[in-house]
Amino acid sequence: MTINYPQLSPDQFAARRKRLMESMPNGATILTAGHSVVRNHDVDYEFRQKSTFWYITGFEEPDAVAILRPGASEPYVLFVNPFDPAYEVWVGTRAGVDGVTEIGVDKAFSLEELDEKLPELLEGIETLHYSLGSDTKMDELIMKLTTNRRLTGQRDGKYIKEIIDPEPPIGQMRLIKTSQEIKAIESAIEVTAKGFEAAVQTAAPGVYEYEVQSALENEFRRLGSIRNGYPSIVASGEKACILHYVTNRRQMLDGDLILIDAGAEVHSYTADITRTWPVNGRFTPEQQAVYSIVLEAQEHAIAEVAPGVTIRDIHNKALRVIANGLVELGGLHESVDSIIEEGKYMPFYMHGTSHWLGLDVHDTGAYKQDDEPSPLQEGMVLTVEPGIYFGHQATDTPAHFRGIGIRIEDNVLVTSSGALNLSDSIPKYSAS
Numbered sequence: 092m093t094i095n096y097p098q099l100s101p102d103q104f105a106a107r108r109k110r111l112m113e114s115m116p117n118g119a120t121i122l123t124a125g126h127s128v129v130r131n132h133d134v135d136y137e138f139r140q141k142s143t144f145w146y147i148t149g150f151e152e153p154d155a156v157a158i159l160r161p162g163a164s165e166p167y168v169l170f171v172n173p174f175d176p177a178y179e180v181w182v183g184t185r186a187g188v189d190g191v192t193e194i195g196v197d198k199a200f201s202l203e204e205l206d207e208k209l210p211e212l213l214e215g216i217e218t219l220h221y222s223l224g225s226d227t228k229m230d231e232l233i234m235k236l237t238t239n240r241r242l243t244g245q246r247d248g249k250y251i252k253e254i255i256d257p258e259p260p261i262g263q264m265r266l267i268k269t270s271q272e273i274k275a276i277e278s279a280i281e282v283t284a285k286g287f288e289a290a291v292q293t294a295a296p297g298v299y300e301y302e303v304q305s306a307l308e309n310e311f312r313r314l315g316s317i318r319n320g321y322p323s324i325v326a327s328g329e330k331a332c333i334l335h336y337v338t339n340r341r342q343m344l345d346g347d348l349i350l351i352d353a354g355a356e357v358h359s360y361t362a363d364i365t366r367t368w369p370v371n372g373r374f375t376p377e378q379q380a381v382y383s384i385v386l387e388a389q390e391h392a393i394a395e396v397a398p399g400v401t402i403r404d405i406h407n408k409a410l411r412v413i414a415n416g417l418v419e420l421g422g423l424h425e426s427v428d429s430i431i432e433e434g435k436y437m438p439f440y441m442h443g444t445s446h447w448l449g450l451d452v453h454d455t456g457a458y459k460q461d462d463e464p465s466p467l468q469e470g471m472v473l474t475v476e477p478g479i480y481f482g483h484q485a486t487d488t489p490a491h492f493r494g495i496g497i498r499i500e501d502n503v504l505v506t507s508s509g510a511l512n513l514s515d516s517i518p519k520y521s522a523s
């Protein structure tokens with residue numbers, strides 16, 4: 092059973108390029124694709140396109156270079172790996188120069204022509220929108236171009252006056268999701284939900300974490316998610332206190348909790364879901380007490396999400412419940428206000444409550460504007476994921492809480508009037 096999730100339509104990408112060119116009308120924008128990376132000997136890591144490049148081009152192949160020149164007769168130029176009969180036999184098909192004209196490119200070239208064509212395409216242009224340092228080969232070409240233009244500029248008066256990083260403004264564009272993007276995220280969450288169902292079925296005392304990971308990700312693949320949005324965290328017992336634990340090799344014991352933080356990727360958009368539950372189906376009183384606090388913190392934080400509210404407001408809601416809970420549990424002894432003001436909760440809750448979600452699990456887009464937290468707007472998608480961890484760093488923990496790590500995470504869409512928890516249907520253990 093494969094679910095057919097709607098692809099983003101080509102006009103989405105065309106609209107993004109139009110917006111990009113309208114917002115950067117002077118000069119040219121240069122965006123580079125990712126490159127294959129060697130894993131070992133002659134084996135590469137699985138390639139996944141750079142998110143920003145994909146966002147603007149929708150092109151999945153490595154090494155490509157996109158040049159956007161507002162006002163030019165051929166504003167959208169794409170350099171791609173050429174058709175290669177040997178590659179076709181060994182690896183598979185490539186779009187090639189002819190193939191990409193079908194995806195809205197005004198003019199395509201082979202990458203073999205990049206060195207020669209780049210100065211021609213940028214002739215007379217004095218402003219470059221390019222992320223210096225993002226691509227070694229392109230960095231060199233830009234340096235060479237800048238140097239040459241400084242010399243020829245003596246004759247024609249034109250030189251590269253400025254190089255502006257386009258990544259932050261594109262990041263701001265990526266923050267507000269269209270209905271098609273929201274649909275892709277919802278599809279990713281739908282697949283992730285099925286994965287968690289299988290994981291709950293599989294987790295039990297004696298089972299290894301990787302077996303649960305296998306059940307989870309088997310559902311992802313079976314339902315058409317070709318890859319994860321990030322490596323699955325399948326952490327049992329005290330491993331749950333390691334925030335980005337991906338070793339996933341421990342054998343689960345009776346009485347353990349298991350924490351899974353995972354997300355299927357659908358059309359390059361990812362879910363980011365965390366659930367924590369007892370592997371034998373029953374909380375100990377200590378686990379129950381901690382879990383109840385985290386769940387309450389999460390409910391308070393989700394209820395806070397609305398246009399105009401900031402991620403700091405959401406974090407503060409969660410923090411207050413957690414600080415209060417840590418006092419009740421006996422982990423901390425000061426007043427809730429001083430725990431928050433002096434950051435005494437940090438050994439137990441050392442991460443933020445929310446981050447942006449989209450093409451990247453920690454999606455781009457600024458969290459602050461002019462030193463103030465950015466107010467949420469309709470169309471933003473963020474996580475809400477409080478946790479409490481009694482790991483090695485929490486030295487004053489009462490002994491019976493040692494090794495307990497709990498996080499609960501949902502993906503929330505900001506709507507015109509409030510918020511929609513997109514992952515509400517993924518079951519949570521209730522607090523009582």
Ligand SMILES: [Mn+2]
Nearest residue numbers: 363474476500
């Ligand atoms: Mn997250």
